Amino acid sequence: MTAAEAKAAFEDLVSRCGLRYTERTRRYVGIYEGVCFDVALFQQCIQLNAIAPAAVINSQILEDFSGFTHVKNSGVPTTWIRGVRGETGNHPNQVEMELTPQRLERLTEKQFFDLPTNLIQDFRAFGAEPTIPHCGVCGTAVPNTLMMIDNHYVPACENCLARVRDEAAVGELQDTAPVQWTYAVPALLVGASLYTLLWGGMQQIAIPAKLLLVGPFFAAIMFSVAVVSFAGGTSFLLRMLTAAATVAAVLAGNIWGTRTLVEKQFQELVSWEEATRIYFELRLFQHQQEGYFLIGGLAGAWLGSRMAKEATRVRVD
Ligand SMILES: [Zn+2]
Structure with a gap:
């Protein structure tokens, strides 16, 4: 794909997966087929984060994700997939990919188009559920979007997103770490x-x-x-x-x-x-x-x- 094709393919991915734009981070986030996506296009480079709450993929990090067979069979090198480090070791259910202009050039439009679905299939093989049952904030509604709270991903329903966002905007939400x-x-x-x-x-x-x-x-x-x-x-x-x-x-x-x-x-x-x-x-x-x-x-x-x-x-x- 050329840079222009990659840009069009990125926009298609955003609308196909129903991702919403986040003003501050200039990224697109959402839930697609039970997997949370957080993607961005910066300087012709596509960043893709995928989080499947129930999945456990730790074993794959050391094996360059060779077990992600759907991605592998589509011809996309699984060495491009990486685990994501958190505060206490690797996140067990999260991967990231950085598609640089050089990498995008090597991909066909079809390979890129199929990438989300292939990732989802591979996540399923490692325990991902087809849907995320509960909103991470209220715990009852079905989540239909992805919220980022201080760079932590939380699948959420629209009501909770609106409410928490309002509280944060007026400064009601504080990180209430106690004074040591x-x-x-x-x-x-x-x-x-x-x-x-x-x-x-x-x-x-x-x-x-x-x-x-x-x-x-x-x-x-x-x-x-x-x-x-x-x-x-x-x-x-x-x-x-x-x-x-x-x-x-x-x-x-x-x-x-x-x-x-x-x-x-x-x-x-x-x-x-x-x-x-x-x-x-x-x-x-x-x-x-x-x-x-x-x-x-x-x-x-x-x-x-x-x-x-x-x-x-x-x-x-
Ligand atoms: Zn909720």
Whole structure:
């Protein structure tokens, strides 16, 4: 097939199998004869994923799918079929094929046309059922489409697809991984200490005032994102604690900066208590920039936690 023929053949496959277009991933998904398909045409390359929920094809991965006899007999090399790795080993019921322009050139239109049916027949030989009995969301309706929830395939009915999609669109669906406090607390403490060292340290050396103003902001974003990634999740309490730790770190850094400044000015040593008193009684209210530092830190903490929360949002296609 030429590139143009392959494009036409791809479009034919999409409509013949009743696949629907997914906006975000720019792929086509659906269920055809009891097998889930997820296909895409990118830069003249056709990607094809097929998932048959009840099938077990692990043994075939090591044998280059030589047991997929329908595909083999049609003249399509089964070495083009590959297993798909998941988080815990290979998916037992999923295969993928990447049909590059070179491979498509070797295929006839008939071979490509027959490919879905041949794959389905071969999946059946390894336990696939002719239909998928239940929607993976409500568990009752017959699924008639394929949903992608955070890159996981879920056969679903149309009602569930519409409902879950709406919930995800307004941000109701969150990946509700619980906060691992045994990691979150050390991350907060270590992060706040580093923040203080960095921020206080910046004030020990001559740094342009403008750069100094954005320091607390960017440090707070990094701090916030780091805490969430160590905690493995986020919650309101964790976000509040992060904001509080940010303010504490900015204040501590400022007190350190004040101490150095006063020591330089008066050429004598100043105790930490004295520096703290000077900072709160004099500098904090007299110097506008001190307020900006705190606002910058809080804004960074807020933005960082928003980013972290956004990252836990479930995506549905
Ligand atoms: Zn359903």
